[in-house]
Amino acid sequence: MSATTGKPLSGGPGRKRTGSLVWHLGALLILAVILYPVVWVVGASFKPGKDIINSLTLFPSHPILSNFKGLADGIADIRIWTFFQNSLFYALGAVAGVLISCSLTAYAFARIRFAGRNLLFSLMIGTLLLPYHVLLIPQYVMFQKLGWINSYAPLLVGKYLATEAFFVFLMVQFMRNLPRELDEAARLDGCGHLRIYWSIVLPLCRPALITSAIFTFINAWNDFMGPLIYLNEPGKYTVSLGLMMFRDSDGVAANYGGMIAMSLVALLPVLLFFLAFQRYLIDGMATSGLKG
Amino acid sequence: MGRAVTLVKDSAPAARKARPAARATEGRPGRRRENLAGYLFMSPWIAGFLLLTAGPMVASLYFAFTDYNLFTTPKWVGFDNFTKMFDDPRWQKSVEVTAKYVIIGTPLKLLLALGVALLLAQSRRGQAFYRAAFYAPSLIGASVSVGFVWRSLFSDGAVVDRTQTFLGFHVGGWVGSADWVLYCLVALTVWQFGAPMVIFLAGLKQVPKELYEAAEMDGAGPLRRFWNITLPMISPVLFFNVLLETIHSFQIFGSAYVVSNTYCGPADGTLVYTCYLYQQGFKNSQMGFASAMAWMLLLAVALVTAVLFWSQKKWVHYEEDAR
Numbered sequence: 001m002s003a004t005t006g007k008p009l010s011g012g013p014g015r016k017r018t019g020s021l022v023w024h025l026g027a028l029l030i031l032a033v034i035l036y037p038v039v040w041v042v043g044a045s046f047k048p049g050k051d052i053i054n055s056l057t058l059f060p061s062h063p064i065l066s067n068f069k070g071l072a073d074g075i076a077d078i079r080i081w082t083f084f085q086n087s088l089f090y091a092l093g094a095v096a097g098v099l100i101s102c103s104l105t106a107y108a109f110a111r112i113r114f115a116g117r118n119l120l121f122s123l124m125i126g127t128l129l130l131p132y133h134v135l136l137i138p139q140y141v142m143f144q145k146l147g148w149i150n151s152y153a154p155l156l157v158g159k160y161l162a163t164e165a166f167f168v169f170l171m172v173q174f175m176r177n178l179p180r181e182l183d184e185a186a187r188l189d190g191c192g193h194l195r196i197y198w199s200i201v202l203p204l205c206r207p208a209l210i211t212s213a214i215f216t217f218i219n220a221w222n223d224f225m226g227p228l229i230y231l232n233e234p235g236k237y238t239v240s241l242g243l244m245m246f247r248d249s250d251g252v253a254a255n256y257g258g259m260i261a262m263s264l265v266a267l268l269p270v271l272l273f274f275l276a277f278q279r280y281l282i283d284g285m286a287t288s289g290l291k292g
Numbered sequence: 293m294g295r296a297v298t299l300v301k302d303s304a305p306a307a308r309k310a311r312p313a314a315r316a317t318e319g320r321p322g323r324r325r326e327n328l329a330g331y332l333f334m335s336p337w338i339a340g341f342l343l344l345t346a347g348p349m350v351a352s353l354y355f356a357f358t359d360y361n362l363f364t365t366p367k368w369v370g371f372d373n374f375t376k377m378f379d380d381p382r383w384q385k386s387v388e389v390t391a392k393y394v395i396i397g398t399p400l401k402l403l404l405a406l407g408v409a410l411l412l413a414q415s416r417r418g419q420a421f422y423r424a425a426f427y428a429p430s431l432i433g434a435s436v437s438v439g440f441v442w443r444s445l446f447s448d449g450a451v452v453d454r455t456q457t458f459l460g461f462h463v464g465g466w467v468g469s470a471d472w473v474l475y476c477l478v479a480l481t482v483w484q485f486g487a488p489m490v491i492f493l494a495g496l497k498q499v500p501k502e503l504y505e506a507a508e509m510d511g512a513g514p515l516r517r518f519w520n521i522t523l524p525m526i527s528p529v530l531f532f533n534v535l536l537e538t539i540h541s542f543q544i545f546g547s548a549y550v551v552s553n554t555y556c557g558p559a560d561g562t563l564v565y566t567c568y569l570y571q572q573g574f575k576n577s578q579m580g581f582a583s584a585m586a587w588m589l590l591l592a593v594a595l596v597t598a599v600l601f602w603s604q605k606k607w608v609h610y611e612e613d614a615r
Contacts, residue, residue, distance in 0.1 A: 266437045
C-alpha cells in the first residue's frame with residue numbers, strides 16, 4: 001500500500017502516516033465486529049419484540065421504551081428489583097469473603113516462614129487446575145445434609161474459606177514484591193504479624209485487593225451454575241436465574257422485548273465496573289500470566 | 293540498584309546464610325511462634341481445602357463406584373458406572389462435542405488473541421483504548437445476557453443467517469441446526485479472546501527491543517524475527533495461555549446451557565460434558581454415575597495438563613537470568 005503513495009523517501013513521514021492509517025483501520029474493523037453484539041443489544045432493547053431478530057438496522061427508527069417499562073411489572077409476581085437485590089447480596093458477600101480470607105492466606109504464604117509452607121503452596125496452585133465439577137456432587141450432598149439448599153450459604157462459604165486460589169495467588173505475588181525492610185522495621189518496634197498484616201501489608205496491597213474485589217463481584221454477578229443448582233425458590237433467584245424466567249419453554253420467549261431489555265440491564269453493572277476500573281482489571285489479568 | 297539489592301536478599305544462598313543467624317537470636321520458641329502464626333493465618337484456607345476440596349474429592353471417588361440417588365444410602369457397584377458410561381451413546385456424544393469444542397475453539401481463540409496482541413504491540417496511539425475494548429467481552433461472555441444475545445444473533449433470519457445467505461451459504465440459523473449449533477458456542481468462546489490477548493500483550497512488552505534491532509541489522513525479515521525472537525521469548529506466556537484456556541474450555545457449562553435453551557441441543561448438538569453431567573446428577577438423580585463422569589473429566593484434564601507440562605521442555609524457553 002505504501003508503495004502507491006509515491007513519496008520519494010520510503011522511511012519518511014508519509015509512509016508512517018499511511019502505516020498508521022492502515023493500522024487504525026484494521027483495529028477499528030476488528031473492534032466493530034467484536035463490539036457488534038454489545039451495540040446490538042442496546043439497539044434491540046428499544047425495538048418491539050417482533051422486530052428484534054429480523055430487523056437488520058442496529059437502532060430502530062422509532063425507538064420504544066415499553067420493553068423497559070414492562071420490566072417494572074416484574075415477572076411471575078416477582079419484582080425485578082428483587083433479583084438485583086439478591087445478586088447484590090451474593091456479590092458483596094463474596095467480595096467481603098474473598099478479601100478477608102484470601103489476603104490472610106496470602107500473607108502467610110508471602111510473609112511468614114513456617115514449616116510446610118512450600119507443600120501447602122503447591123497444593124494451593126494445584127487447586128487452580130482442578131475441575132470444579134469433581135467437587136460439585138459431594139459438595140451438593142454435604143450442603144443438602146446441612147440443610148443449606150435454597151440459601152446463599154453454599155454459594156458463599158467457599159469465598160470465606162479462601163477456595164478462590166486465583167486471588168490468593170494474585171495477592172501472594174503482590175505481597176512478595178513489597179520490600180522486606182518494612183516488616184523488619186515493624187518487628188523491631190515490637191509489632192506482631194497481625195499488626196504488620198493490618199497496618200503495613202494490607203494498605204500497600206490496595207491495587208491487588210481492588211483487582212480481586214472487582215473480579216469477585218463480576219464473577220458472582222455472572223455466576224450461573226451455582227445459583228442454578230442451589231437456589232430453587234424464584235424469590236431467592238439472582239439476576240442470572242431471573243433472566244432465565246423470561247425464556248419460554250419452546251425457546252421463543254413470550255416477551256422477547258422484555259428478555260432483551262432485562263439482558264441489557266443485567267449487563268450494566270458489569271460494564272460500569274469495567275469502565276470505572278478497567279486499568280485494575282487488565283493489569284491484574286496481565287500480571288497473572290507473567291509471573292505464573 | 294534498589295531492585296538488585298532486594299533480589300540478592302531473596303535469593304537462596306543469602307537466605308541460607310541468614311537463617312542460622314536468625315535462629316541464634318530468636319531461638320526455638322521464635323520459630324515455633326512463626327509456625328503457629330503461619331497456620332493461624334492459613335486456617336481459613338486449610339479448613340476450606342479439607343472441607344470443600346480434599347474431602348469432597350475423596351467422597352466423589354467413592355460415589356463413582358456406587359449407585360446413589362441422594363436419598364438412599366450409596367450402594368457399592370464396583371466399576372458398573374464406568375462400564376455403563378462407556379457404552380452410553382449420549383456419553384460418547386458428550387465426549388465428542390466437548391473434544392470438538394476444545395480442539396477447534398481454543399486454538400482459534402489463542403491465534404486471534406496472539407494476532408491482535410501483535411497488532412496492538414506496535415505501540416501506536418490508542419493502544420490502551422483498543423486493549424480495553426477487546427478485553428470487555430471476556431468479562432461479560434459467560435453471562436446469561438450474552439447467551440441470549442448469542443441465541444438471537446444466530447437464529448433463523450437474524451444477522452448471521454442473513455450475512456451468510458448474502459455470501460451464498462444457505463445454512464440457516466446455527467442455533468436451530470444440530471450440525472452448526474456447536475459452532476455458535478465456538479464463536480462465543482473465540483469472541484472472548486481479550487483475556488489471553490492481554491496476557492500476550494504483557495509478554496510482548498517484556499521482549500528486549502535490542503534483540504529486534506540486532507536481528508534487523510543482520511537482515512532478518514519480520515517473519516524470521518517473529519519465529520526466532522518473539523515466539524521463543526513469549527513461549528512461557530503462550531504456555532500459560534494454552535494451559536489455562538484448554539482446562540477452562542473443558543469445563544464450559546453456562547453458555548451451552550443458555551444458548552441451547554437448556555436442552556443442550558438440538559439433537560444433543562451442544563451436549564458438552566458438564567451439561568450431561570448436570571442432567572445425570574441433578575435431573576436424573578444419578579449421583580454415582582455423575583461422580584464417575586466427573587472423575588473421567590478430572591483424568592482427561594490431568595492427562596492434558598501432564599502432556600502440556602511434559603512438552604514444555606521442548607518448546608518453552610525460560611530465561612534463567614531474567615529478573
